[in-house]
Amino acid sequence: MASDRSGAAVEPAVAGEAPATVARVRPSPWPEVPRPVRVARIVIGVVLAVAALYAPLYFEPDVNRLLSQAIYIAIAAMGLNLLTGFNGQVSIGHGAFFGVGAFTSAILIVDHGWTFEATIPVSAALTGVLGLLVGIPALRVRGLYLALVTLGLAVLFPRITQKYVDGTGGVPLLRPSRREFASLIEGLDDDQWAYYLCLAIMALLFVLAWNLVRGRVGRAMIAVRDQELAATTVGVNLAATKVGTFAVSAAYAGVAGSLSVMVDKLADGTNPILYFQRSIEFLVAMVIGGTATILGPAVGALVLVLLRHNTQDLIEGKEILAPALFGAALIVIVFVLPEGLVGGVRRLLLRLGQRTSARGRAPTAP
Amino acid sequence: MSLLSVNNIGVRFGGVVALDDLSFTVEPGRICALIGPNGAGKTTLFNVLSRLYQPQTGTVRFNGHDLLAQPAHRIARLGIARTFQNVALFPALTVLENVMTGAHAHGRVGFARSMLRLGAAREERRLRERCLDLLVELDLAELAHRPVAGLPFGTMKRIELARALAAEPRLLMLDEPANGLTHSEVDELGETIRAVRDRFDLTILLVEHHMAMVMTISDHIVVLDFGRKIAEGAPDEVRNDPLVIEAYLGAPA
Numbered sequence: 217m218a219s220d221r222s223g224a225a226v227e228p229a230v231a232g233e234a235p236a237t238v239a240r241v242r243p244s245p246w247p248e249v250p251r252p253v254r255v256a257r258i259v260i261g262v263v264l265a266v267a268a269l270y271a272p273l274y275f276e277p278d279v280n281r282l283l284s285q286a287i288y289i290a291i292a293a294m295g296l297n298l299l300t301g302f303n304g305q306v307s308i309g310h311g312a313f314f315g316v317g318a319f320t321s322a323i324l325i326v327d328h329g330w331t332f333e334a335t336i337p338v339s340a341a342l343t344g345v346l347g348l349l350v351g352i353p354a355l356r357v358r359g360l361y362l363a364l365v366t367l368g369l370a371v372l373f374p375r376i377t378q379k380y381v382d383g384t385g386g387v388p389l390l391r392p393s394r395r396e397f398a399s400l401i402e403g404l405d406d407d408q409w410a411y412y413l414c415l416a417i418m419a420l421l422f423v424l425a426w427n428l429v430r431g432r433v434g435r436a437m438i439a440v441r442d443q444e445l446a447a448t449t450v451g452v453n454l455a456a457t458k459v460g461t462f463a464v465s466a467a468y469a470g471v472a473g474s475l476s477v478m479v480d481k482l483a484d485g486t487n488p489i490l491y492f493q494r495s496i497e498f499l500v501a502m503v504i505g506g507t508a509t510i511l512g513p514a515v516g517a518l519v520l521v522l523l524r525h526n527t528q529d530l531i532e533g534k535e536i537l538a539p540a541l542f543g544a545a546l547i548v549i550v551f552v553l554p555e556g557l558v559g560g561v562r563r564l565l566l567r568l569g570q571r572t573s574a575r576g577r578a579p580t581a582p
Numbered sequence: 583m584s585l586l587s588v589n590n591i592g593v594r595f596g597g598v599v600a601l602d603d604l605s606f607t608v609e610p611g612r613i614c615a616l617i618g619p620n621g622a623g624k625t626t627l628f629n630v631l632s633r634l635y636q637p638q639t640g641t642v643r644f645n646g647h648d649l650l651a652q653p654a655h656r657i658a659r660l661g662i663a664r665t666f667q668n669v670a671l672f673p674a675l676t677v678l679e680n681v682m683t684g685a686h687a688h689g690r691v692g693f694a695r696s697m698l699r700l701g702a703a704r705e706e707r708r709l710r711e712r713c714l715d716l717l718v719e720l721d722l723a724e725l726a727h728r729p730v731a732g733l734p735f736g737t738m739k740r741i742e743l744a745r746a747l748a749a750e751p752r753l754l755m756l757d758e759p760a761n762g763l764t765h766s767e768v769d770e771l772g773e774t775i776r777a778v779r780d781r782f783d784l785t786i787l788l789v790e791h792h793m794a795m796v797m798t799i800s801d802h803i804v805v806l807d808f809g810r811k812i813a814e815g816a817p818d819e820v821r822n823d824p825l826v827i828e829a830y831l832g833a834p835a
Contacts, residue, residue, distance in 0.1 A: 241718075241723060241724070242714065242715075242718050242723060243714070243723050243724065243726050243727070245707070245710045245711060245714055246710075246727075247676070247727035248727075424697040424698070425697075427696060427697050427698070427699050427702070428693065428696050428697045431691060431696045431702050431706055432686065432689040432691050432696060432702070432705070432706070432709075433691065433692065433693055433696040434696070435672075435675060435679055435682060435683045435686070436683070436686060438672060438674055438675060439672045439675070439683050439686075441674075442672045442673055442674055443670050443671070443672055445634060445666075445670060446666065446670035446671070446672070447672075447683075448632075448634070448654045448655050449632050449634075449654070449657065449658060449663070449664055450658055450663075450683055450684050450685075450686045450687065450745065450749060451655050451656075451657075451658030451659055451686045451687030451749070452655055452683075452686050453653075453655040454655065460692075460693045464693060464697075508674075
């Protein structure tokens, strides 16, 4: 269908017709979305929003905690998505930024008596600067080499927390007390408050990301990902774009780390591979949700968390098999939907739109 | 005064001399063609002017600026836009978005303002309208919202031209624009290049193998062979130059 239309559109030029004889129709400045697709989008959006807002009132605290975990993973995965999906820089080191965010919040709360909510901007700023500092040397490497360098970051981070936190008289395991995260709104339980705070911050950060990728900078990010030389010749500053994306991306992971302290009541520096695992989690959430899509990281994170939770005790007495089941489920998703869940839905909607626009055109044809 | 002056440019890759002491000037409003056999150094010169290659010797002045003192991403803002021999579009973006990216150098909105939408919406709307007009002029309007991946080669070349024009350049560099086009498309291209020059008040520097088109549309021709300038002048002078015939056109037909 699509190829038919392109053929028709190009034909005049191939036939060498004088431009003046071709009717010059000025299309709308924005892509026209067929009505059923628009309706489907709105319905999906409203249903998701209502479900997200109602969920914590319905579920028990342990489920809410699970959902809150999905949200902070979604935020970090969105950060990674900006960097890897839209800008083409692979990072397996985002667990480290996540960890810095977590420890920033935990240290400020435990040692300095800060309110949790106030620590979030500090985490964002600190990890943003850190992302800038990592982004500059990252300019020199790309692809698999960049993945390896950032992997080093994720592996190095727990060592630093062990040394640093011990050295200043603390412990690598920070457990802020429950009081620090008490609900600020009357009538909401602590777990509900945590969920809504996470959700609000995710909504804000996703809107900011959406603004970024659909504008001038977003086009530059994609241009740098796909065609560095051409991007340079149209005036894109490669270094500034890459380093800037790295900083924003790291700040997202940092905020996610802060939120994890509220949700899990814990900043853990004792497990040397924890932050490496986090890096992989973000990567998985991004890929199964849909790389370089806006909603992908959120969908991916939710699927990841629920899948992992539900495969945990699926086979009674054989819990050891759970990771294998989880892994198998991931493989199936990637095979069936190579563009991720959101990419798959988008394709479906596109096809729906093409079918209806073809039907709409039929009566007008001579 | 000339718009572009290339003075004694020399480029070496290891032991290979790609450009050897090359000098020429381009007058404003003219169409200047660079011709020569494969490997003569034509695209190398384009890459020097785009600041993708650093020459070992020589200077380039463009519109009063020392071009070689500028970083590559500043070149577009100075008023030089180009196309590529094998088309270098951004496949994931739509046709319109590709053209909008061409105007990147004129935009002001950076990371923070983009995310917070401070002034971004207005800049974006104006840019979108302007680029849409450009698409209409180049008969690409119907394709505006399609991704460029999968479009025919000739169409992609026109999109690349539109992207270069979106930068509102003073100098437009076209690297083998007729490459891969059909006969009728080449004829049309010649007209398009002239029309675009007049319409947008451009100076054009052209690398091209398609002799018929070069001879028809060029005001001035520079002939390169093994990185050296062997002749220069109006199409008729160059056509009859024995050195050119020997090095490039072969035996006189």
